[in-house]
Amino acid sequence: MLKSLLTKLISGKPPLPAALCQTAHFSTQPQPQERLQSFRSSENNPLNHKDDHIGLFYTITSDVKKQLFLYGGLPKTYQTQLNTFNETCLMIRKPSVDIINCLKQVDYSNPVVRYVVYGAKGNGKSLTLAHIIHYGYEAGFLILHLPWVGNWMRRCRESSISEFKPGSIDINLDAAAWLVHFKHQNSHLLANSDLRTTQDHVWSKRESTPKDAPLSELVEHGINRIKFASQCIVILAEEIKRLSTAGKCKTLVVVDGFNAFFYPHTRILTEKKEVVHPKNVTVTEAFSNLTKFDWTNGAVVVAVDEIAIAEKDQISHLPRYLLGRDGFDHMDPFVPVSVPTYTKVEFQSCMDYYRERRWVLPLDGQDEELQFLSAMNPYRLMILCNSA
């Protein structure tokens, strides 16, 4: 009786065929004697990623992931997926391959090239940046990575009046957290004592960082003395520009949600509850500095996102609108890189990956239906497959 109930419950159809009921013939890690699945790439080093690898998934080892993304960089929903799948895999897509090719071929004695990554909500901008950070790490760049400007402009933990720049606001707790992130990501390069300050920096009557001190000392100072954290970032930006131009290191500046630096309605308030324009936040100066083209031996990859600004103003995802007049004048000329929705190949690869990870049950007609429902948007596809 109960069995018949069970079969009735499965919407009048006979019990699932054995093939669908089988839980595991695949192991979690691809075994050496098995042929790699069609959606995976054996090339796990982004230095070698080319057009052939587009649509394939490559794995990031957990050590690299810890080093690069411990304090941010991968979107939270993607992070939960990675925890469930028990591995860190990114899809190799055209925008990131294009930027990587550019980064390989550009002449670094010329002023820095600025790339602006844009796309509709959920198309994969943040993950494109994550891929480029991994490339930068493998290629030996010094990475200045701002995971999400919205956290600073719209969700700052604490704001205070700046000592060094009258009329400015400091966001010191967030700044100190960022310095920890910077130190962690570039620990291998900061250990190299070639990077030294080019000037004296005086913090107060008793504290100063002398000339030719290692850069890590400057960073440590900012972390330990939270009062000076924002100013520390500004000084760090200047120093790194000078060091790059001098040829001591090649720098990769990666910012997600860059347009938040130009959106006037932040959620940072003065003590009198007045809205602070990003111009009046000290850290903005640092990153505006870094994204200028008056230095060499580096690259700037920036993503502009609708979600970084208030919902009522989320009208268009295009860079001219999101950057506004000031932002556009600042960034012009830049290389626009569009992140489109999935192509058919990428979509198929994504579905194959979900099926292999046992996340989605294989069903007839599933791919076609999900193509229409998600409109090939990667984020929408992920949400649909969550309950699939």
Next chain:
Amino acid sequence: MLIKPSNVVSKLQLISIYFQQNSMSQYPIYYIKPIYSRDKQNKMLKTGEAQKLAHIPTRAALNDQTSSVYHNDTINLFINYVMKDGKKSLARELIEKTLEKIKRVQLEKYHKMENIKEKEKVELNPRIILYQAIVNSQPILHLTPIKRGGVTYQVPVPITDRRAQFTSMKWLIEAGKDKDRNIRFHDQLAYELIDAANNRGKVVKKKQDLHKQCEANRAYAHYRWS
């Protein structure tokens, strides 16, 4: 063109069938229910039944009667039981998140297992877990109140399938609501479903308690009710 039901005998019976079928319906009696499943439609096209029904006025399909690959009558019923104030979209989102949570919990267990044999035992399909939970928490018999001589006796009585399924679904949802303030309903419901599917947890205990009560009251069943 009126289509008469084939077992009509008298006018009275016709009206009684009318009232049974259409007591709340906005449609006249001759409107047929829509057939929205693609498989059924293809079958009917093949056999030629589709032609017969092509010119009969049809009721409009409800919003959850889809031709989707993921259409599932049990889950639709469950969503309806979760729904409050007619907020179907919220109820649907909650159940989708519940299924997602079940998948995540099961996959975590799956990845922890080292043996392939042990891995095969872990059920990764959230729907199967839902069905199993419903079946495991269905009571076999229940108590009905019978009032005799001013006293209401709780008499154990066999239960219909529909009633049993409704009771089990209701208990599962109640167990999902019985939670700490900081836990989400869909997470709690997911844990309850997984427990019930493995024949342990609050709901299965409630069912067993009901059976124990029935056993305690079995004397009343033997009584000759007038």
Next chain:
Amino acid sequence: MKILPTLWAARGNPKEPVPFQEILPLKLRPFVSGKGDKTSNVCCIYEMSVLFGCLKENEFKESACPKEIKAFQKCFSDYNLQKRIKKEREVKGIMTPGEHKLPYKQLNKLLRMYPNVK
């Protein structure tokens, strides 16, 4: 309490024997009422007791008593089927000759067929 004579005066002072007054016609009704005809859901008591015995032995684990559960559920579904058939027959008016306990609908049908003609 009122004194007796006033009581008698209020009621018109009837004397025994009371004359019979035919208020309603002295005829039986041409139909039977269906009020007392509801059967209680008394069924499957034997299967129930067997089931309880088995469950008590196994600490109310259903997986230990599949046969008893099946038998109980079969008994119930049979009973329901019989009930439904009986009801359909009543509605249609089919009667089996020699049946000792007719339902009120069928009795009424018979009475309509063979009324008390005066």
